[in-house]
Every structure is written in structure tokens, then in C-alpha cells.
Amino acid sequence: MPFRLTDFRAADFDALDRVWKGAYPESFHVDPALIRQNSVESALFDWGASCVAYDGEEVVGFLTIKRSAGHLYHERHKEAPGDTAHINAIAFTLPEVGIEMMSLAKRTLADRGVAHLKFGQDQHHFFPGCPEEFKALRSLLMVEGFEEGDNCVDLERDLASYSNPAKPTAGAEYRMLTSSDRKSMDRMFETTFPGRWWFDVTEKLAADEIDHCVFGLLVDGEVQGFAMIQDWTQKRPMNGGMWRASLGKNWGALGAIGVTPAVRGKGMGNALLGAALENLKARGVRQCIIDWTGLVDFYGKHGFEVTRTYTAFTLPFEFSR
């Protein structure tokens, strides 16, 4: 075997970033700090299944695997721990390197009894699926037995010229939430979005302030909807913020967004989106991203256009052994 695979203990993140930049088009470029934050600094990072590949002293690839966060979710949304693993990131100079790294990860995960390996979609993800542009990776996943799923996209627009097309709605209030709305917000998450979105927002609020990150829809004083919004000052960029290098100075991000079933279909989701985008515009946000979505028409009415397309890929281990 011409390549040497090691674990991440002595990983040189500048070298990993160089391999990443050689492998992915510019719109997917990140930085060494983000690779570190979303991999080894995550409690879900899988030290046993992740690896760095060397050709002599030169780093020629890396693969980062994360465990599922499903067991950390609210009771109603818990998944069995260890059921699913995720490829957080993979980059390689030659397909042979990708194959070697994948084979080590598959062996390790299959031996542990993991049932599925998903490309991306991990907690603090980079990728909601395999980027359409990265043909070498797509081919590798197919050769390795991954099954193709749905497509999703990232959408973007410059907010400098944004004007909110949403009609006003009677009896609803749209504003940043404050710490005194926290209980009402948590009630909404518990009943309507008890899984990943509640976990994401809770984690976000451990690092950033609620009145800077969570825009709310309130009816009769109760939180009935939310939009997580981020700007370039965020301490822990996520949900679109990982593409900050491509978004440029004064970047912003919106998502997740959701309203309770009781108020859906009355124009409030649309008005919440518009009001949250106006808030970001007022802060001076320019290029704004909405990542990992299929609702192209919903956001398209606010001028958002597709910038990246991904395909979901999952490897079921029972077929690959």
C-alpha cells in the first residue's frame, strides 16, 4: 500500500485545508479553524474511524467521521445511539487515497455494528449531501455501494437590494426573541420541532445570544415560529455559515425556519421569512445563504437562487459486508 493512514492525533489542519482546497471548487472552500471546529472539536467526532492519509511526509487526503447526534435529541425524537455514522468531510488528491480511507472507515464501523453511513448531514455539518460538482467523490460513493437519495440545495442572494414581498398579517408579531421568550420558545420546539432543530438552536444559544440569533413569530404573546439567523460576527457559524469564505465579508445565513401547524398556510411563514431577512439587511448583511433546503419556490419569491446542489448518499452496511 503506497499510502500511510494515521489517526487525527497529530493532524496538521493547515495541510488538511490545502488538500481540501485542491479537491473542492471555490464555493466549497473552508479554513483550518472550521475543519477543526466541525471535526475534532465536536463531541461526536469518531477518532477510530477517521484518518489522515500520507504519501511519504505529504498529506494526500483525510476522512472525518462523526457519530449521530440522535441520542442527544429530545425524548420524542431520540434515535438509538450508534445506529448511524456520518462522513463529515472527505478530501483526497487521488481516487486511490479515497478508496483506502473509505475501506478503513467501513471496516471499523461495520465491526462496531453501525447500520448506516450517511454522507454529510452530521451535527455541525459541512455537507447536506454530495456536491454535484465533485464528480470524483460521487463516483467513489457509488463504487463503494452508497445508495443515492434526494437532492437538496443551498440558496443565496445579496440583501443590499432586498425588499420584503410578504403581505402584512393581522394579530402576529415578528421580532428577535429575548431571554424572556425562552420558555415559550422551548414549548414550541418541544411540541413541533423536538429533534435536530431544537438541539441546533440550544447549542447555538450556548455560544451566541438569543436576541442576536433567533427571530420569532408570536401570536397572543406565545412563540409560534422561529428563524435562526446568523451574521458574520457569530462565534460558532453553522447552517450555511460554514461557506463564509465564499459568501465574503458581511455574510449572513437564515435557517432553520419553521412555524407551528396551527398557524401554517396563513402567510405567517412567508412574513416571518421577510421580517427576519429585513433584520439581517439592517445589520449590514450582504450575501445571505439558506442552506440544505428543497423549498426553492418559497425562498425564490424573496429573490433567492440556487448556488449549490447536493445529493444524499447512504451506505447500508448489511449489503456491503
Ligand SMILES: CC(C)(COP(=O)(O)OP(=O)(O)OC[C@H]1O[C@@H](n2cnc3c(N)ncnc32)[C@H](O)[C@@H]1OP(=O)(O)O)[C@@H](O)C(=O)NCCC(=O)NCCS
Ligand atoms: C415552510 C413553512 C415555514 C411555511 O410557512 P406557512 O406559514 O405555512 O407558509 P405561508 O402561508 O406563509 O405560505 C407562503 C407561500 O409558500 C408556500 N409554501 C408553504 N409551505 C410550503 C412548503 N412546505 N413547500 C412549498 N411551498 C410552501 C405557500 O403555498 C405559499 O405560496 P403562495 O404565496 O404562492 O400561496 C411552514 O410550512 C413550516 O414550518 N414547515 C415545516 C418546517 C419546514 O419545512 N421549514 C423549511 C425548511 S427549509
